[in-house]
Amino acid sequence: MREKRKLSQKQLGIDAGIDPSAASPRMNQYETGKHRPDPNMTERLCQVLGVPVAYLYCEDDDLARVVASFANLNDKDKRKILSMIDQIESLEG
Amino acid sequence: MREKRKLSQKQLGIDAGIDPSAASPRMNQYETGKHRPDPNMTERLCQVLGVPVAYLYCEDDDLARVVASFANLNDKDKRKILSMIDQIESLEG
DNA sequence: CCACTAAGAGACTCTTAGCCG
DNA sequence: CGGCTAAGAGTCTCTTAGTGG
Numbered sequence: 001m002r003e004k005r006k007l008s009q010k011q012l013g014i015d016a017g018i019d020p021s022a023a024s025p026r027m028n029q030y031e032t033g034k035h036r037p038d039p040n041m042t043e044r045l046c047q048v049l050g051v052p053v054a055y056l057y058c059e060d061d062d063l064a065r066v067v068a069s070f071a072n073l074n075d076k077d078k079r080k081i082l083s084m085i086d087q088i089e090s091l092e093g
Numbered sequence: 094m095r096e097k098r099k100l101s102q103k104q105l106g107i108d109a110g111i112d113p114s115a116a117s118p119r120m121n122q123y124e125t126g127k128h129r130p131d132p133n134m135t136e137r138l139c140q141v142l143g144v145p146v147a148y149l150y151c152e153d154d155d156l157a158r159v160v161a162s163f164a165n166l167n168d169k170d171k172r173k174i175l176s177m178i179d180q181i182e183s184l185e186g
Numbered sequence: 187c188c189a190c191t192a193a194g195a196g197a198c199t200c201t202t203a204g205c206c207g
Numbered sequence: 208c209g210g211c212t213a214a215g216a217g218t219c220t221c222t223t224a225g226t227g228g
Contacts, residue, residue, distance in 0.1 A: 008187085008188065008189085009188085009189070009190095010187095010188085010189090018221095019222090021222080021223085022221065022222055022223080024188090024189080024190085025189095025190075025191075025221085025222075025223085025224095026220090026221065026222080028189065028190055028191085029190090029191090029220080029221085031189090031190095032189095032190075032191095034191090034220095035219075035220050035221075036132070036219095036220085037220095038198090038220085039129070052150075052151070052152070052153070052156060053150040053151075053152065054147040054148070054150040054151045054152075054156060054160060055147070056150070057145075057146045057147040057149070057150050058145070058146075058147045059145070059146065059147075060145070060164075062163075062171055062175060063145060063147060063160065063163060063164060065175065065178070066159060066160075066163055066174065066175065066178065067147060067156065067159075067160060069178045069181075069182060070155075070156060070159055070178070071153075071156060073181065074185075077181050077185070078155055080177070080181070081159065081174065081177065081178070082155060082158065082159065084173070084174065084177060085158070085159065085162045085163070085174070088162075088166065088170050088173070089162060092167075092170070101208085101209065101210085102209085102210070102211090103209085103210090111200095112201085114201080114202085115200065115201055115202080117209090117210080117211085118200085118201075118202085118203095118211075118212075119199090119200065119201080121210065121211055121212085122199080122200085122211090122212090124210090124211095125210095125211075125212095127199095127212090128198080128199050128200075129198095129199085130199095131199085131219090
């Protein structure tokens with residue numbers, strides 16, 4: 001049971017380890033696309049958000065959906081998805 | 094039918110639009126992790142490689158597999174995967 | 187509290203010029 | 208040809224200081 005808090009930009013940054021005095025502008029620069037976080041910060045932000053890093057880079061909504069969901073499946077369900085893909089590709093690839 | 098060429102680091106960079114005189118060191122800096130490409134270059138490299146940008150950020154091999162495959166499926170097969178995920182989540186979420 | 191911005195110090199990348207198998 | 212590296216000019220981010228809802 002994952003819990004979903006509502007975070008401000010600033011609080012998200014603080015939770016990811018940014019100095020509280022700098023978290024607000026820094027997070028805002030990320031959200032508005034003015035600057036981008038380095039790989040370590042990207043990783044930490046994703047951990048706080050509970051999504052894989054790849055999720056941030058999904059331009060397509062369906063792909064984003066798949067990435068976010070797959071990461072939280074148990075092993076058995078992951079294997080189910082993977083074997084379905086195998087099957088589709090063996091028929092059409 | 095996707096074709097899979099074998100590219101040198103340099104040639105991949107050239108195909109993505111980097112000046113040929115700088116492509117070799119620049120691509121090598123990306124591959125060794127010394128520097129990272131800006132978002133435009135990341136996009137171009139992924140277009141040349143035929144993978145979604147998200148693929149580069151998959152730390153987990155299974156997730157990488159899903160991302161690379163899903164992006165190349167037709168709409169019907171994408172919907173098949175998506176509805177399977179819906180079903181799994183409605184049972185266990 | 188919230189979201190957001192400007193500007194400068196400091197950190198980063200890209201280019202040039204190379205080495206080595 | 209291939210992969211790879213150092214170093215400096217130029218570019219970008221992070222912090223500080225601040226605005227306004």
